[in-house]
Amino acid sequence: MALLEIRNVNAGYGKGPDILKGLSLEVEAGTSYCIIGPNGAGKSTLLKVISGLLPPRSGEVVFRDVPFNGARPDQVLASGICFVPQDQAVFPEMSVKENLTIGAYLEKDRSVIKERMERVFDLFPILAERASQDGGTMSGGQQQMLALGRALMIDPAVMMLDEPSLGLAPQIAQQIFSTIRELEALGITIVMVEQNAVRGLELADWGVVLDLGIVRFEGPADTILDDPRIRELYLGKAVGSGGTT
Numbered sequence: 001m002a003l004l005e006i007r008n009v010n011a012g013y014g015k016g017p018d019i020l021k022g023l024s025l026e027v028e029a030g031t032s033y034c035i036i037g038p039n040g041a042g043k044s045t046l047l048k049v050i051s052g053l054l055p056p057r058s059g060e061v062v063f064r065d066v067p068f069n070g071a072r073p074d075q076v077l078a079s080g081i082c083f084v085p086q087d088q089a090v091f092p093e094m095s096v097k098e099n100l101t102i103g104a105y106l107e108k109d110r111s112v113i114k115e116r117m118e119r120v121f122d123l124f125p126i127l128a129e130r131a132s133q134d135g136g137t138m139s140g141g142q143q144q145m146l147a148l149g150r151a152l153m154i155d156p157a158v159m160m161l162d163e164p165s166l167g168l169a170p171q172i173a174q175q176i177f178s179t180i181r182e183l184e185a186l187g188i189t190i191v192m193v194e195q196n197a198v199r200g201l202e203l204a205d206w207g208v209v210l211d212l213g214i215v216r217f218e219g220p221a222d223t224i225l226d227d228p229r230i231r232e233l234y235l236g237k238a239v240g241s242g243g244t245t
């Protein structure tokens with residue numbers, strides 16, 4: 001049984017057309033997934049559906065064998081799936097520590113909160129150094145670390161990341177990627193959308209190519225990375241240029 005299953009989901013916005021068109025995907029525990037695909041393919045939409053932000057029109061999301069049936073975002077979060085959206089959303093006028101504490105709002109036990117914060121500080125020493133600084137005054141990379149740290153405060157089983165390296169300098173992006181690797185080592189199942197497809201696939205175990213609202217291809221990430229058709233269609237220049245940008 002997969003940890004998380006997306007079964008034949010159709011979803012779209014308002015009265016608009018279906019963006020996801022009968023999409024199915026199985027997410028196994030302890031495996032990291034990188035979802036790639038062209039702009040507008042529905043990658044972010046898929047993460048929004050899983051996180052409860054966008055109810056599917058049909059089909060279902062099943063977690064630990066229980067269908068979500070239109071669960072709200074807070075219920076999805078409480079069940080152990082967290083979502084770090086593209087816009088990094090930290091609370092700009094709250095300190096780093098306050099931002100992290102808010103991430104653990106579901107947990108009442110202070111010693112547990114403290115332990116989790118220590119774990120975040122171990123992963124991101126810069127957050128410990130800047131614990132009392134306002135979130136909004138941190139650099140883009142540090143805010144991304146804070147967003148990841150805050151998500152970790154709920155001790156998630158699954159972490160969904162939408163373009164975690166977007167807009168970051170290569171060196172900072174590299175730091176974010178190595179942290180994601182550490183999250184995997186902590187046993188967290190990663191579902192990541194990454195515009196740097198080569199880098200994302202190098203990091204992940206499993207690659208998923210989304211196009212026009214369905215899964216076009218999926219397989220071991222190194223196979224996806226080496227597939228000439230996929231390279232030509234979806235990896236484009238990134239491969240030819242060494243895949244560092």
Ligand SMILES: Nc1ncnc2c1ncn2[C@@H]1O[C@H](COP(=O)(O)OP(=O)(O)OP(=O)(O)O)[C@@H](O)[C@H]1O
Nearest residue numbers: 013014016019037038039040041042043044045046
């Ligand atoms: N809030 C919204 N309201 C209406 N349409 C939307 C909304 N968000 C996304 N869409 C549309 O849904 C389609 C898929 O968008 P989505 O953001 O899922 O794509 P994506 O694969 O994440 O693309 P990108 O690589 O650009 O992030 C696009 O045509 C987009 O215009």
Ligand SMILES: [Mg+2]
Nearest residue numbers: 043044045162
């Ligand atoms: Mg997107």
